[in-house]
Amino acid sequence: MKELDNLVQAGRVHRTVYTDENIFSVEQQKVFSETWVYLAHASEIKEPNSFVARKMGQRSVIVTRDKENKIHALLNRCTHRGATVCREKKGDKTPFFTCPYHGWTFRNTGECAAIPHQDAYGEGLDKQQFNLKKVPFVSEYRGFIFATLNPEKGRKGIKEHLKSAAGRLDEWIDHNGGDHRAIRISGAQQYTVHANWKCLYDNAGDGYHPEFSHQSLLKMTQERYGSGMDLDYFSGGIDSTPMYSQSLGNGHSFLDQRPCMYENSAFERQRPQPGREAIVEQLTKEVGEQKAKAYFEMATGAGMNLNIFPNLLFIGNQMQVITPLSVGLSDMTWYSTTVDNVPTVVNTLRIRTQEDFTAFGEPDDTANFEACFKGMQEREIDWIDISRHLGRAEDSTDDSGVVTSVISSDIHMRTYYEEWKKLMQSNDASRLG
Ligand code: FES
Ligand SMILES: [Fe+2]
Numbered sequence: 001m002k003e004l005d006n007l008v009q010a011g012r013v014h015r016t017v018y019t020d021e022n023i024f025s026v027e028q029q030k031v032f033s034e035t036w037v038y039l040a041h042a043s044e045i046k047e048p049n050s051f052v053a054r055k056m057g058q059r060s061v062i063v064t065r066d067k068e069n070k071i072h073a074l075l076n077r078c079t080h081r082g083a084t085v086c087r088e089k090k091g092d093k094t095p096f097f098t099c100p101y102h103g104w105t106f107r108n109t110g111e112c113a114a115i116p117h118q119d120a121y122g123e124g125l126d127k128q129q130f131n132l133k134k135v136p137f138v139s140e141y142r143g144f145i146f147a148t149l150n151p152e153k154g155r156k157g158i159k160e161h162l163k164s165a166a167g168r169l170d171e172w173i174d175h176n177g178g179d180h181r182a183i184r185i186s187g188a189q190q191y192t193v194h195a196n197w198k199c200l201y202d203n204a205g206d207g208y209h210p211e212f213s214h215q216s217l218l219k220m221t222q223e224r225y226g227s228g229m230d231l232d233y234f235s236g237g238i239d240s241t242p243m244y245s246q247s248l249g250n251g252h253s254f255l256d257q258r259p260c261m262y263e264n265s266a267f268e269r270q271r272p273q274p275g276r277e278a279i280v281e282q283l284t285k286e287v288g289e290q291k292a293k294a295y296f297e298m299a300t301g302a303g304m305n306l307n308i309f310p311n312l313l314f315i316g317n318q319m320q321v322i323t324p325l326s327v328g329l330s331d332m333t334w335y336s337t338t339v340d341n342v343p344t345v346v347n348t349l350r351i352r353t354q355e356d357f358t359a360f361g362e363p364d365d366t367a368n369f370e371a372c373f374k375g376m377q378e379r380e381i382d383w384i385d386i387s388r389h390l391g392r393a394e395d396s397t398d399d400s401g402v403v404t405s406v407i408s409s410d411i412h413m414r415t416y417y418e419e420w421k422k423l424m425q426s427n428d429a430s431r432l433g
Contacts (some may be wrong), residue, residue: 003249004033004421004424004425005092005315006101007422008331008417008420008421009386009389010387010390010414011385011386011414012383012385012386012387013380013383013384013386013389013413013417014148014171014382014383014384015376015378015384016328016381017198017384018196018198018199018326018373018376018384019196019328019373019376020327020328023424024196024326024327026059026322026424027128027424028057028286028324028429029057029428030428031057031310031354031420031423031424032056032059032324033056033057033059033060033148033149033150033430034149034150034153034423034426034428034429034430035148035150035153035161035250035251035297035309035310035419035423036146036147036148036153036158036313037056037057037136037146037147037311038075038144038145038146038150038308038311038312038321039054039056039061039063039145039146039147039257040052040054040063041143041144041145041183041185041319041335042071042140042143042144042145042181042412043143043146043183043185043421044062044063044082044090044185045063045065045071045148045182046065046214047063047066047092048065048066048067048068048069048111049066049067049092049093049094049095049108050064050065050090050091050092050093050094050411051063051090051092051094051108052066052089052090053086053087053088053089054075055137055323055331056073056147057073057324058324059145060075060076060077060084061073061075061076061135062074062076062097062108063084063145063255064094064108064109064134065108066095066107066108066109066310067095067108070109070306071138071140071145071417072108072109072134072137072138073131073134073138073147074106074108074110074112074133074134074433075132075133075134075135076103076132077132078099078104078132079104079112079130079131079132079133079340079419080099080101080102080104080115080130080429081101081102081292082320083099083100083101085090085098085099085104085132085412086098086107086116089102091287092122092430094338095108095109096108096113097339102116102127103116104116106131106132109130110131110133110134111128111131112127112128112130112131112132113127113130115127115130121338122260124316126258128208128369129337133324133432133433134430134432134433135147135149135433136149136151136152136154136431136432136433137149137151137154138156139154139157139158139165139294140158141158141159141162141169141179141210142169142170142173142181143181143295144169144312145184145256146158149431149432150429151428151429151431157369160248161250162252162308163248163249163252163400163401164246164248164249164252164400164402165230165248165250165306165308166203167256167408168248168254168304168306169308169314171302171304171305172302172306175298175302175304176302176317176337176339177305177339177341177342178335179341181339182339182341183337183339183340184338184339184340185319185335185336185337186326186336186337186338186347186351187321187335187336187351188333188335188336189330189333189334189335189336189358190331190333190334191331191366191372192325192329192330192331192332193330193331193332193366193369194328194329194370194372194373194374195328195329195369195370195374196324196327196330196376197310197311197322197324197330198420199330199369199370199371199372199373200330200332201307201309201310201313201322202320202412202413203313203365203368203369203373204253204305204307204313204315204320204412205245205254205305205307205411205412205413206410206412207234207238207243207245207409208238208388208408208410209365209368209407210231210234211235211236211238211290213358213364213417214231214361215362215365216232217221217230217360217364218230218234218235221271221326222235224271225271225272227432228269229269229270229271230269230270231269233257233260233261235306237314238406238407238408239407239408240259241260241406241407242257242259243255243256243257243258243260243407244256244257244259244261244404244405244406244407245404245405245406245407245408245409245411245412246402246403246404246405246411247279247402247404247411247412247414248405248406249402250306250309250419251309251310251415251416251418251419251420252306252307252415252416253305253306253307253309253411253412253415253416254304254305254306254307254415255305255307255363255407255412256303256304256305256407257300257301257303257304257305257306261303262303265293265296265297266297266300266301266303267293267296267297267299267300269300270300270353270356271356272351273349273352273353273356274280275348276349277354278348279348280296280347282320282345283295283343283345283346286343287343287423291333294344295342295343296349298326298339298342298346298350299346299347299349299350300353301315301316301317301353301354301357302316303315304314304316307412307416309416309419309420310420311321311323311417315358316353316354317336317337317338317350317353317355318334318335318354318358319334319335319337319356320332320333320335321333328373330369332366334354334358334362334370336351336353336354337350337354338350338351343376345394346417368420371385372384379380385410386410386413386414386417387410388408388409388410389405389406389409389410390410390414394409395409395411403415406417
């Protein structure tokens with residue numbers, strides 16, 4: 001797609017990149033097949049013979065753990081007539097999936113196990129040719145399961161693809177107790193947004209908007225509880241704060257709020273939460289002041305926005321997964337996390353914190369995603385601007401290629417569009433297993 005050179009330029013992107021059905025269709029192949037796409041967390045399929053139903057772009061996939069503990073990403077499309085084989089969202093004790101249409105049955109490895117009344121197909125039927133198709137490369141990085149159809153990327157592995165994002169992910173795990181096997185997905189909030197999926201991804205590293213978009217939250221906090229609380233470091237002059245944003249390579253980006261949020265105690269910055277005083281008193285009595293304080297900081301958001309292109313975002317202690325449903329409709333799912341092996345009340349506090357921004361902040365963002373997408377339909381106005389802090393000699397690049405910019409920079413969008421264009425212009429290398 002040569003014309004993409006015109007549509008994605010250094011500091012601007014053409015509106016049709018968001019609104020064009022053909023571009024959307026190519027994205028399904030080039031972006032949601034050709035690169036590593038996040039599918040699920042290991043804690044969601046902890047036991048052998050468990051599964052979750054997920055999307056890899058528009059493609060339905062069953063992510064299974066077989067009895068040997070091997071993880072598979074099976075295309076949830078019956079090899080008989082195409083019906084959806086698994087219609088549940090998750091399950092365990094499921095070594096087989098039976099298609100509800102004509103009863104064809106498949107093992108959780110994808111193997112075709114039984115075809116009812118098989119004799120009608122004649123003697124030499126090879127059931128194996130009807131195995132469920134598979135995403136051939138599935139790889140896990142410390143509990144996070146990704147898949148790709150691209151053999152070259154698949155062979156190199158997920159760590160190579162994550163590049164410097166792997167180190168940031170390690171920091172996120174460290175914030176959450178350090179043992180990735182103890183981190184658990186503990187619920188999700190799911191909704192659809194009437195916008196192209198990239199409108200959602202655009203905002204993931206946007207340090208420019210909180211002062212304006214989340215004004216009601218910032219003002220309410222300021223009026224009720226005074227300054228120095230919650231996100232008030234976004235209230236003005238953000239580029240002179242020690243917060244920063246980074247391009248991590250391969251379209252991944254990072255926005256670090258920790259220099260402000262964790263300047264002292266992040267827990268103390270939080271607005272009141274139901275039950276908090278009683279928990280503080282109880283836990284301090286039980287484990288002592290020092291240990292309790294460490295737990296409280298762990299219960300507070302990680303202060304990191306880590307964005308793994310194209311569909312996984314870490315925000316505080318939560319994860320967001322973006323799934324394109326159509327050119328103008330996207331699924332956003334927030335996953336909350338808890339940690340095993342900590343006192344129960346620590347997880348209670350964690351969940352109170354994770355309920356907070358989804359209730360007070362995310363509606364602002366969602367309204368903007370939809371407003372942007374509506375504006376992008378205006379045919380007379382072509383461009384979406386991504387030039388903030390472009391070419392101002394403020395950025396620095398380290399030895400590993402990580403570029404650091406000020407927090408309100410559009411570097412997050414520029415870096416993912418560079419990767420997006422590269423993928424969209426690449427040769428088709430996808431293979432099904
Ligand atoms: S479509 Fe699945 S068994 Fe016929
Ligand atoms: Fe926001």
